[in-house]
Structures are given as structure tokens and as C-alpha cells.
Amino acid sequence: MIKPEDFITPKIKKITPYSYSVNGEIDLSQIEIRIDANESFSNLPDYIVKDIQEKIKTIDFNRYPDPSAADLTKKYAEYLKIAESADVNIKNIAVGNGSDELLNIIINSFLSKGDKILTFTPDFSMYAFYGDIIEADVIRVKKSGEDNFAIDFDEIADRVNKENIKLVIFSNPCNPTGQLESKEVLKRFIRSVNAVVVVDEVYMSFADCRGGVFPPEDKKISKENQSFLYDFLEYPNLIIMKSLSKAIGLAAIRVGFALSNEVFINMLKTVKSPFNVGAVSQKIAGTVLSYPGYLIEKLRNIKENKKFLQTAVENLIAEKSKKEEYKLYHTETNFILIESVKSKEIFDFLLANKILIRNIGNNFLRITTGSTDENKRLIECLNKYFI
Numbered sequence: 001m002i003k004p005e006d007f008i009t010p011k012i013k014k015i016t017p018y019s020y021s022v023n024g025e026i027d028l029s030q031i032e033i034r035i036d037a038n039e040s041f042s043n044l045p046d047y048i049v050k051d052i053q054e055k056i057k058t059i060d061f062n063r064y065p066d067p068s069a070a071d072l073t074k075k076y077a078e079y080l081k082i083a084e085s086a087d088v089n090i091k092n093i094a095v096g097n098g099s100d101e102l103l104n105i106i107i108n109s110f111l112s113k114g115d116k117i118l119t120f121t122p123d124f125s126m127y128a129f130y131g132d133i134i135e136a137d138v139i140r141v142k143k144s145g146e147d148n149f150a151i152d153f154d155e156i157a158d159r160v161n162k163e164n165i166k167l168v169i170f171s172n173p174c175n176p177t178g179q180l181e182s183k184e185v186l187k188r189f190i191r192s193v194n195a196v197v198v199v200d201e202v203y204m205s206f207a208d209c210r211g212g213v214f215p216p217e218d219k220k221i222s223k224e225n226q227s228f229l230y231d232f233l234e235y236p237n238l239i240i241m242k243s244l245s246k247a248i249g250l251a252a253i254r255v256g257f258a259l260s261n262e263v264f265i266n267m268l269k270t271v272k273s274p275f276n277v278g279a280v281s282q283k284i285a286g287t288v289l290s291y292p293g294y295l296i297e298k299l300r301n302i303k304e305n306k307k308f309l310q311t312a313v314e315n316l317i318a319e320k321s322k323k324e325e326y327k328l329y330h331t332e333t334n335f336i337l338i339e340s341v342k343s344k345e346i347f348d349f350l351l352a353n354k355i356l357i358r359n360i361g362n363n364f365l366r367i368t369t370g371s372t373d374e375n376k377r378l379i380e381c382l383n384k385y386f387i
Helices: 046-056 070-083 098-110 126-133 153-162 183-192 262-271 279-289 292-320 343-352 372-386
Strands: 093-096 116-121 137-142 167-171 196-200 238-243 256-259 326-329 335-340 358-361 364-368
Touching: 046 279, 070 093, 070 279, 070 292, 093 098, 093 262, 098 126, 098 167, 098 196, 098 238, 098 256, 098 262, 116 126, 116 153, 126 137, 153 183, 183 196, 256 262, 279 292, 292 326, 292 335, 292 372, 335 343, 343 358, 343 364, 343 372
Parallel strands: 116 137, 116 167, 167 196, 196 238
Antiparallel strands: 093 256, 238 256, 326 335, 335 364, 358 364
């Protein structure tokens, strides 16, 4: 007898579905504090919501959205100029239904079945997932927590060239390790490989420097020395990814950007579906980006709360280190990363107290910074766990 699964191709059957949690389904209605998905803890203020509501009234709902997202692209370029001091031409920006869609388009555009793509693990799982979907040869280079997830990019460059790897993709700062790679090292790597390099910078807004979240002024590294936002056009094989889901706090509307040379951007615009970003999402994103002052202050607040969380957990672990072994990694993101053989136990304890963090397996816990009150409640709960 024919079964539905008989029609599923082998390449799909072998793929493990994306899982929101290694702990199975969780009833989110029972959760009081969600600090598991690297989202912003603050929603939009009423005055911006009111402005959005007025702007949405102007949408012709019977019409398809602008396929070029021209107004949104212009608003994003204006925002980058004010908030990031980056002068980016709109011709170098492609808009997607979240950066995930653009990543899928990029991988499909540069690779065919059997072509090699190099990713790292741990890193954002969707890079390899999209490669598997098109039956590319996905090379996963394992990073070790023993050396703080360091990557030997000189060694990787040799491998890329020798093995004819066509595309390399990684996040910087990394999700979930939170590590920020040296831009000087990456510049040398990008120039030395005969491959397209995609640097996913969706967490770059949270990075201040390699040495600390809020380092002394004389130890800070300028944004130009971290992000490729300012000089990506110097590298003909480079694409960088940006998102409105993290620092901007618009995860609900799924809007992301790819920045690259005009040839690559025109290719992405050609390959994407005509109306990939909905009119409502375009209008909301454009409206919010028109408030750069608010967004800059919001980012500062997130960084302050992350600093508090990192310090508080660090102090807590130091006090309890005789009881269990825990390792807290320094992260340049809006989350912290803890390694412990008790990770599952800690996750379950917090969940029982209606606090949801991310158990990413292999003894690692990822905790997004919450609001001031949420962070304090988390610390209080962790204190109870150690008693």
C-alpha cells in the first residue's frame, strides 16, 4: 500500500527537522520569563506603535508589496548612516523575509548538488541545513570549548583552496558561542580564498571589543575594526548579513538584509521570489527605522543589562565553584554561554520556576539577557538552585 512518506525524497528524509529545543515541546503559555531565543526584552513604545498603526492604514491591501522594498531599503541606509556612521549605497542592499531567507537564496545561488560548503560547529544550524537541502557537500569544522572555540583561519584557507570549497559561511559574533573573530584575521582569510565568504553579522551591534562588554575607553576597538559594514566593497567575494530581529527588536516581522557588491546583490534580487517581504513588514520596519535615537538608546540598555547578567552569573559561579564545575564564556552578544555537566538539571530547575532559557545540548546553556527585573529574578532562581 502506498504511504505518504513514499513520495518524500531521500535527501529530505535524512534531514533532522529544526528543533526549537533539545527538550521537546514546551508550553509557552506557562512561561513567565523567556530568555531563550536571543530576542530583545523590550517591546516597542506606544508612540511608535501608534505611528505604525497610522502608517499601516495607508497600505493598499489589495495590491502586492513593492518587490524591491525601495522605501525600506532607503530607510535602512539612512539608519546605518545615523546609528552606525556607515555610508551604504542602496544598490548594495538586498532585503529578505528575515536573513534566513537570504541565506537560503545565497546558498542556492552559489551552489549546486555536490558542491562544497564549509560551516563550523557550533554555529547557526541553518547554514548546514540549507546546504543539506540542495544536497551540497556540507563540511562541518568542529570548534572546541577547550580553546574557547578558536578557529585557525589560515588552516581553513588552505583547505578551502585545496578542496575547491565554493562557499564559507559563519556568524561573527558567533551564535551560540558569542565569540568575536579578529577582523584583521578575517580580512586576510577573505582575500586568500577562492570562494564566496558569507559573514553573518546579526549580533555585531552588541560587540564592543574582544576584551570586555564595557571596556575602558583606551581599550575599546572602533566599529570599523570589527564589522565589515564599512569596507565590504573592498572584497569582491564577501557578503555580510544584517537583521532587524536582534538589536532592533523586530523578530516578529522577519526582515533581514544582505550587503555586498552590486553583482551579487542584483543576483539575489533576480533569484528571490518577486514579493518576498510583505507590505506590512516593510511598512513596520521602515517606520521603526525612522526612530534612530530610540533604537540607539535601546541598544545601550540591552548592553547594560547584558553586562549586569554576565557579571552577576560570573560572581555566582565563583562563589559556588567548589560545589560544581561551571565555565562561563565571555560573549560579544546579547546572551551568555555556560558550560556545565549540570546543564540539563539547571534547565529543568529554571523551567519549573517558569523561566525558559536555551539548552543547546552537549552541556551548554545559552541565556539571553532579559530586562532588569527578569535578570534579577533569574539570578535569584539560580541562587536557589545552588542551595
